[in-house]
Amino acid sequence: MMQKPSNARGTRDFGPKEMVKRNYVFSIIKKHFERFGFQNIETPSIENLSTLMGKYGDEGDQLLFKILNSGDFLKEISPKDIEFGFKNFSQKIVEKGLRYDLTVPFARFVSMNRSELAFPFKRYQIQPVWRADRPQKGRYREFYQCDADIVGSDSLINEAELISLFQSIFSELNLKAQLLINSRKVLTGIVEALGMIDKFTSFAVALDKLDKVGWNVVQNELLEQGFEIDKLNKLKIIIEFEGTNDQKVINLRTFLSQSEIGLAGLKEIEDVLSFSADQSNLVFDVKLARGLSYYTGLIFEGKAVDLAFGSIAGGGRYDNLTSSFGLPNMSGVGISFGIERIIDVLDTLNLLPSVDSNACQVLFTYFDLEGQLKCLSLANSLRSNGISCEVYPDITKIKKSFEYADKKGIRFVAVIGSEEIKSGLISLKDMSSGTQEELKWTELVQRLS
């Protein structure tokens, strides 16, 4: 039976210290979600494969974790079935998979519960997802996602509210963050202005790499696709222009003057900007493309200002998310916070608490059975006053209990000896300052509140 235990590849345990940090970030995000009127839902980890397959492209389908059917899964299988390859074979022995993101289960949920929900429906969801990716630094097979979406309204007020949400979360987390915004419609307008409307996808893919590879590489790629050099030169000027959001809008208005959809997208950008009182960390970035094909309107992406760590949030407007579950024409807009990366960024910048605000404040310790009994009773009276505390379980050398308090970060150690029992007192040592005082039992709650 003896074995050297290990975690499954690409998965992590979170001990008490990491959980303090994680819970701190989760609770701030959750608080702001609720402050903006988003309601919590949870969907199961296990979904029917029919819900998941075909929603994330071929690569996504391959990265789904699939759950073996229970019982005798070979009952209807003949040895010959193996010869048709693992993809065909897996369809015979697997019906369920693990959630790959929170968006598809949300779309399924909305579609199934459409008659009971109050629309526009604003939901948030914070749960783990699983991907059979090759594990590497910062990339895990099990990680949390953290999404807020509004479906059933095409008003740009929703986009504006998501921007405010982004700003208030990072403001409370003390992380300087920037939100880049763009519009799929503006991008479509640009491709139209370039006279290459049927090359939208190649254009978006090329543009998405601009920050990494530089303009020359992107330009060569586009020239190969048949884009015209003089038009690309005009685009280069617009993309490289550094100015205020309003100036960028003015530049683009000329470039897009012949594109109806481009101008409509630009109007949306203008409107959303006008709704945002604080534009100090809001950047209209015409380079922003975002990979996901389901976006149809405004798109956004958050970045940390002081660290090149990649995106810490992303989202946009979509129009057809629920249509594959039989509910067409349900426009929505959402933002997903890259919670695992946010935790890494905050940790790197030393912006996470090392001490749990809910942590134990007092350790009771004693020399004899009488002291033990008194400690148990004092501990319970502290707790009923909302003060966290614990009773050291053994009559031991007092040093050992002090070491325990120190290791666990407990601030006060309360000691009851036989003298204290007689006089109704308790000795309270503050581990952070080293000071010690004698208190009446009845004074303890007040001293620690």
Next chain:
Amino acid sequence: MMQKPSNARGTRDFGPKEMVKRNYVFSIIKKHFERFGFQNIETPSIENLSTLMGKYGDEGDQLLFKILNSGDFLKEISPKDIEFGFKNFSQKIVEKGLRYDLTVPFARFVSMNRSELAFPFKRYQIQPVWRADRPQKGRYREFYQCDADIVGSDSLINEAELISLFQSIFSELNLKAQLLINSRKVLTGIVEALGMIDKFTSFAVALDKLDKVGWNVVQNELLEQGFEIDKLNKLKIIIEFEGTNDQKVINLRTFLSQSEIGLAGLKEIEDVLSFSADQSNLVFDVKLARGLSYYTGLIFEGKAVDLAFGSIAGGGRYDNLTSSFGLPNMSGVGISFGIERIIDVLDTLNLLPSVDSNACQVLFTYFDLEGQLKCLSLANSLRSNGISCEVYPDITKIKKSFEYADKKGIRFVAVIGSEEIKSGLISLKDMSSGTQEELKWTELVQRLS
């Protein structure tokens, strides 16, 4: 692509209303765990099968959800392998499984992190687990467990603290609950006193059914096993005796007078009772056996007093949980709260809140673009004062936004019309009382705090 979506069998979605209830119960339990000095940890949903297999008996092994290896899982498989049956075959295509409980992953965690933890280590863990059971009313394939354990100390203070924890949780939940306690050692002593020490397991199994099937059935079963009738008659008197915990101890002391282990167990019961100031809902119940074989000392089980709903909490002391992971002699004691059943009980007794205390308090609504802009700015200033609110996304018939507030349980609707814009006022309607008032914008925060 169109499909009628459904949940995977035995799994549930939790919409906003259910989540309000669930989060209420989770947050109370979490708060008390922390008040008693337990620290939060999380382990991954996916574990190596080698960690899980053989820990839950043959039945448990069958109920594990197994995850198909990713990529071409048939690479090393020949058609002949199918002929050796599904159990052998699954070992070739599966290496990982889903967590079946929180105890085994906790044991693995403690064993792997022994050098960094402060012992006695008190951890709590609230996460879902998965079992490929046949779904039925109240039994799901994915459900939460909620455990608090202390490992690395054999002091009975820990048992006493867990009892206090149980009492404070149900006191705050306003649920009348009883905690039955017994000791595996007392049970062993009884079997010894009955002269049938090698029949401990059959005895425990028979006793466990007593409440359901009655004494006669249990007695017949034990007689068949070879127990003697006159000794069983003496036991019957003890088991059926209704009196105080102290009286029960006195009765048993005579019965167990020849059993060293029995008397040791009884002494532990006495000690733990003496540690518990409040014994009003603490019942020494010699019938309590609990199925799990890993318990070695005190055992307990919680029940709701006003509803025959089965157990709502259970636990006990174990000595060898971590030994299969290479860490012997680590005594521990834990309690697991049956969170799904607790929620069902509270719901049945109407003890759950229907309104989220963090829910949105104010809905802003308006007639024109100017009002819209003012609403966005007022909403953000309310939020920065900690007040939850949202801005209705559309300029619409005002009735529609009132219906939305009503459906979502938002208490106040704040309306800004052109008159209000001119005069710097806002109209605030209290949806619960129906009253309406006009306020200055600057008074809004104070009015709603």
